[in-house]
Amino acid sequence: MSSGNTKPQSAPVVENPTTVADMRRNGVTVGDPIVEDVEGIEAMYRRRDDAHKARDWEMLRDTIDFPVWMVTDSADVQAVTWYGDESKLLEVQHNIMRLVPRSPVHHERRYVFLTSNLALNMESNTVMVGNEQVAFKAAHLVIRRDDGKWRVKSVMEGGWGNVAKMFGTDFRVPPSTP
Numbered sequence: 001m002s003s004g005n006t007k008p009q010s011a012p013v014v015e016n017p018t019t020v021a022d023m024r025r026n027g028v029t030v031g032d033p034i035v036e037d038v039e040g041i042e043a044m045y046r047r048r049d050d051a052h053k054a055r056d057w058e059m060l061r062d063t064i065d066f067p068v069w070m071v072t073d074s075a076d077v078q079a080v081t082w083y084g085d086e087s088k089l090l091e092v093q094h095n096i097m098r099l100v101p102r103s104p105v106h107h108e109r110r111y112v113f114l115t116s117n118l119a120l121n122m123e124s125n126t127v128m129v130g131n132e133q134v135a136f137k138a139a140h141l142v143i144r145r146d147d148g149k150w151r152v153k154s155v156m157e158g159g160w161g162n163v164a165k166m167f168g169t170d171f172r173v174p175p176s177t178p
Contacts, residue, residue, distance in 0.1 A: 070156075
């Protein structure tokens with residue numbers, strides 16, 4: 001007689017797998033063919049670039065998978081991190097963008113696909129500040145969600161730790177558990 005509390009049966013686990021088929025039976029998909037959706041990622045980055053140019057935070061919001069993991073550094077600490085929810089990140093982003101020039105940023109992006117749904121964007125950037133050209137590098141972890149859209153999950157860019165603290169975000173605070 002069944003109590004009604006039955007768990008779905010899962011495939012038996014193959015301990016110490018010796019074949020790819022054993023790994024597949026365990027649910028591991030490492031080694032699956034990778035479909036590199038460069039066009040999809042570039043469409044997302046065009047939306048991000050347009051949002052930054054227009055200072056349109058609603059448009060920017062659609063390109064981020066919240067909560068987002070921020071990684072930067074500051075003058076007094078080697079590296080700092082922050083796990084940001086939607087409202088706090090957009091508040092900090094809005095304040096920081098007031099401090100940077102409206103000059104267009106030139107991006108040279110290189111994508112490394114880990115799977116068909118996980119990729120890294122390694123970029124070299126330049127921007128004119130007055131008569132000076134400033135070069136900087138950044139990296140993003142981008143993920144494709146169930147809706148098929150790519151979004152930024154993590155942003156890594158040096159030099160913003162002190163600036164963010166000015167607006168009440170101390171990147172050195174340990175992240176809360178999501």
